[in-house]
Amino acid sequence: MAQVSTVVHDAASVHAAIESRFSCRAFLRDKPVPRHIIAELLSLASRAPSGTNCQPWKVYVLQGASRDALADKVCAAHDAAYANPALAAENTEEYDYYPTQWKSPFIDRRRENGWGLYGLLGIAKGEKEKMHAQHQRNYRFFDAPVGLMFTVDRAMGRGSLLDYGSFLQNLMVAARAHGLHTCPQAAWNPFAKIILPLIGATADEMLVCGMSLGYADESALINTFHTPREPVSGFTHWLD
Template sequence: MNPTQVSTVVADPASVADAIGSRFSCRAFHRDKPVAREQIEELLALARRSPSGTNTQPWKVYVLQGASRDALVDKVCAAHDAIYADPARAAEFREEYDYYPEKWVSPYIDRRRENGWSLYGLLGIAKGEKDKMHAQHQRNYRFFDAPVGLMFTMDRVMGRGSLMDYGMFLQNIMVAARSHGLHTCPQAAWNGFAKIILPHIGASDSEMLVCGMSLGHAIESEPVNSFHTPREPVEGFTRWLD
């Protein structure tokens, strides 16, 4: 073990707590405020310290900016619009792994509904306004205007535990972003369009899409960025055993 890891003292614990506590899913970014490559490399260099079972490090990262980002946005938005026009075409686009359960039960379905309707309510989208819902959902596929889009893949040969490892890697990126004044939005919404995304980013046939992420500078004045989801209290999910 690196002796500096053992002896390092976190001089400002409050900053660590603030970085975690201020992370949220940003849904409005400054399109015209770029993120330097050096900053992105710093985030990834920190995130690579994430734990993984037997140090397998299953993550593979693709960074999209400029023309590559815009071209992917155009391709996926076109497919998303095609599905909206003809729902039967959804069968052409399948997620490779089940992110959500096949059957929803309480309390998870209740939290999901609260999340969706609270967000739509904030945006002034009423139940049944399908065009507005479609447009808002498509904001995912525009990276919410963030100048940087990240795509994360891993080899299909890896097991389910690697997805747990991946979650820790993603969280480290999002928390590290706060130290640069940046915000993020992790997005499983991209997963259904893997057959478009993987060839676009040059992924090999052995890779599967884990998720995408938007990265950039948040627009503080946008109402959507005032939406912060509630969390269960500690006593709601913890049992103390003596």
């Protein structure tokens, strides 16, 4: 069927897929995701728009031994930097995901998110060891059986990161159609020097982010944490 004439009859399911997407932080490790489903999701994600159809995405899928080996390496580096903060300088992001100088309302939302999550888990302000342990859950893919790493060619401009956002959103929404959940993770970015050689990326590639993919652990307390959104009236200006 031609794209221009395709009719979406079940709008409610489309809305539900979007609205039920959240950053899942506890997965069922022992419930694998079939390879053909992962391939289908990536095919759907590739329908994302990109400037002049450059399609700048490149994906590495980690399962089993490759997933565990990457997790072990990055967790070791994360622990080392915690024990000796001077080592943190060895692990830096290649692009600024967050601002160097925060301001309202963004810093307020960030704080609300952080303390809301830690509060749910019973982690009080100043409990650094518990915060470190929770942060390190990122580097175990929150127990998801599938880890994804996304790279972009260094020759591409910043617009390719905009294209990548569309690709990632397609992937996360499409996952919901199979009962899967995801967690997009910029937390991996500082460890690009460790990650890129391990996954076989070339020197021409830059790490964009990682992602956890799998079936959610519905019994996990942390998966009851859902972030609020500003109303349309808070971010929209209507011009007549």
